[in-house]
Amino acid sequence: MRAVVSSNTQMIPAFRVAGRINKPLHEVFEAVVDPAQLSGYFTTGGASGRLEPGATVTWDFADFPGACPVRVVEVVADHKIVLHWAAADGGPETGGRYDTTVTMLFEGLEDGRTLVSIAETGWRESAAGQKAAFGNCEGWTGMLCALKVYLEHGIKLRDGFYK
Template sequence: MELTFKVSARIAKPVAEVFEAVANPAELSRYFTTGGAKGRLETGATVTWDFHDFPGAFPVRVVEVVPEKRIVLQWEAGDNDGPDASGSYNTTVTMTFEPLEDGKRTLVSISEEGWRETEAGLKSSYNNCQGWMQMLCALKAYKEYGINLRDGMFK
């Protein structure tokens, strides 16, 4: 069984505004990376993300950015402990941004794939699925209502 998932949400803002909220580290830090983000998401860059619920800043490699359409990232799978661990490896995250209706709404979809088919890989994939859905909920609240859902949630 291939370990992969896809989550989606509709944000009531134009695609350019939603894309910028993800690509711009200052904006991303206002609703998602509770410990801060450093570096703009641009093809070939390696940026740093930090979270209060998963302390310790870590690198995120930006594989591809197509402005207002797609962002592809790679980062460590996070399942390197336990009896079936056999060294670090990366998973791939793909975010897509699609304008809806009259351009006033955006469909954001996030998929992640590449975990090893182990108990640790399965657990890590579930954790990341949860995290990405939470990111989309936080993005929606931030862009539509100016609310940071994650503020104080983990610290």
């Protein structure tokens, strides 16, 4: 996680995680936008639809309770996905619901692998916002690990991991 200092010296929670997948760019990109594939390694309770600009899909995590509406802001085939979804610290006691922005970038490497980077920004400058950002940093790191072993070895890493 990286923290950016604002003019009032508060820490703005934000992070970026990245990993290399030993598969071609298009195959990796499709494993994220296709709900059947995404449900195989990440959204263990299912994904309701393909990630397409303007769509709102639901990601359900059967092993980590909660169905999440995900608003798809931008998709550039084989390059970029931008999503908005509810921040984990958006309860009434912390100022109400708000969304964060998730940006996924895909880069084909010269050796045939694909570099995937995921950044999430937009949390409130608070202890609760920082805690939520750390939790999501862990979650996106887990997603990248699960994506890698699913595509490279057919293993469903999340099976039994959280329960």
